[in-house]
Amino acid sequence: MSSPVLARPRPQYDAADLLTAYLPGSFYYSSPRGTLLADGVHAAVPAAAGTSRAGAATRALADARAAGLADPIVAGAIGFGPDDEASLVVPALVRRAPAPDETTATSAASSASASARASRVVTPQPDPADYVAAVRKALLHIETGDIDKVVLARALDVTADAPVSVPPLLARLARADPAAHAFAVDVTAPGDPAARTLFGASPELLISRRGRTVTANPLAGSRPRSADDVQNRARIDDLRTAAKDRAEHDIVIRQVADVLRPFCSDLDVPEPEVIGTPTMWHLSTRITGTLADPADPASSSLALAEALHPTPAVCGVPTTTARDVIAELEPARRGYYAGLVGWTDADGDGEWVVTIRCAEASGRNVRVHAGAGIVAGSDPEAELAETRAKFRTLLDALGVTE
Numbered sequence: 001m002s003s004p005v006l007a008r009p010r011p012q013y014d015a016a017d018l019l020t021a022y023l024p025g026s027f028y029y030s031s032p033r034g035t036l037l038a039d040g041v042h043a044a045v046p047a048a049a050g051t052s053r054a055g056a057a058t059r060a061l062a063d064a065r066a067a068g069l070a071d072p073i074v075a076g077a078i079g080f081g082p083d084d085e086a087s088l089v090v091p092a093l094v095r096r097a098p099a100p101d102e103t104t105a106t107s108a109a110s111s112a113s114a115s116a117r118a119s120r121v122v123t124p125q126p127d128p129a130d131y132v133a134a135v136r137k138a139l140l141h142i143e144t145g146d147i148d149k150v151v152l153a154r155a156l157d158v159t160a161d162a163p164v165s166v167p168p169l170l171a172r173l174a175r176a177d178p179a180a181h182a183f184a185v186d187v188t189a190p191g192d193p194a195a196r197t198l199f200g201a202s203p204e205l206l207i208s209r210r211g212r213t214v215t216a217n218p219l220a221g222s223r224p225r226s227a228d229d230v231q232n233r234a235r236i237d238d239l240r241t242a243a244k245d246r247a248e249h250d251i252v253i254r255q256v257a258d259v260l261r262p263f264c265s266d267l268d269v270p271e272p273e274v275i276g277t278p279t280m281w282h283l284s285t286r287i288t289g290t291l292a293d294p295a296d297p298a299s300s301s302l303a304l305a306e307a308l309h310p311t312p313a314v315c316g317v318p319t320t321t322a323r324d325v326i327a328e329l330e331p332a333r334r335g336y337y338a339g340l341v342g343w344t345d346a347d348g349d350g351e352w353v354v355t356i357r358c359a360e361a362s363g364r365n366v367r368v369h370a371g372a373g374i375v376a377g378s379d380p381e382a383e384l385a386e387t388r389a390k391f392r393t394l395l396d397a398l399g400v401t402e
């Protein structure tokens with residue numbers, strides 16, 4: 001492998017400038033680890049269904065280095081199912097900045113246009129009553145022992161009276177929660193009638209790798225956030241102690257830890273805690289590990305992300321049967337929802353989040369998804385309410401009152 005032609009210090013940008021500079025077509029990603037804005041395509045990464053995207057990324061990064069690209073990364077998104085799309089590129093230009101803070105998003109958002117005030121028509125897919133019926137059917141699968149858990153999602157199709165502009169929506173998402181993993185990815189595929197952008201603010205870290213250290217932060221078990229502090233305290237206490245939510249959470253933690261353990265010389269799995277987003281409370285476990293062999297391509301951030309995906313936070317247990325139940329009970333394909341979005345570099349470092357609290361925009365249309373984990377003891381109406389609360393992250397950014 002030849003060394004990069006240019007070996008000079010990376011320029012550092014301001015997080016607010018990168019958020020303001022984002023335009024559809026770019027790749028934007030910010031998290032507590034830092035901000036990244038990538039433009040242009042040095043090379044598209046072949047990402048056919050059923051192939052190892054991590055293997056293709058490793059080859060593309062080696063080629064990019066050989067071609068003289070300094071510090072290349074692979075960035076993009078991978079859909080939920082093995083047959084869903086992926087959109088991965090080696091960008092031509094990558095700009096990095098520190099993590100956003102309160103001021104970052106405020107200054108970027110204030111320069112954003114007020115398009116969220118336009119009129120929007122919201123169509124649920126499926127109807128809420130059909131979602132409740134699907135949850136009941138999922139509970140039958142659990143009762144008969146086919147599965148222990150499945151995550152059932154639904155969508156809202158939002159149609160605006162004018163093309164939807166993603167940059168102000170991204171700025172609003174970042175302003176609402178500077179600690180979230182905010183992203184916007186061009187996912188236009190050949191033959192699409194209009195450009196498509198996947199964007200959102202995920203609270204769920206699938207995997208972050210920095211040298212030998214890996215971190216995963218699975219979430220499962222939720223309560224809506226209230227405007228009232230007393231109610232919030234009661235909901236947090238309830239979430240901490242509810243057996244059903246703890247069971248739902250433990251299923252995810254067990255699988256994530258089991259997948260990571262063979263790659264790690266040590267793995268720390270602490271007790272769950274409750275974390276908050278602007279719209280939700282979640283049971284959260286921050287798992288950290290030390291990689292046994294960081295030079296092994298199987299330990300790259302994308303290879304680990306592929307090994308982990310789909311976690312039971314978006315699919316279920318056992319994975320294959322849960323996937324079949326999702327195919328049976330969800331009327332629409334998930335596409336990029338519940339997949340992964342992020343970046344990896346040539347050393348294998350990188351960060352990937354679970355593609356939730358997200359939407360896909362194309363022209364005047366935005367499709368927003370939200371799901372809820374179903375286990376024994378789930379109440380179908382409560383799961384519907386949970387998806388309604390999860391939608392608020394995107395609907396608030398869109399200025400939609402459902």
Ligand SMILES: C=C(O[C@H]1C=CC=C(C(=O)O)[C@@H]1O)C(=O)O
Nearest residue numbers: 219221222313356370371372373
């Ligand atoms: C599947 C979603 O959330 C997951 C992440 C956190 C909590 C979840 C839950 O409590 O069901 C879900 O597993 C979603 O937001 O669409």
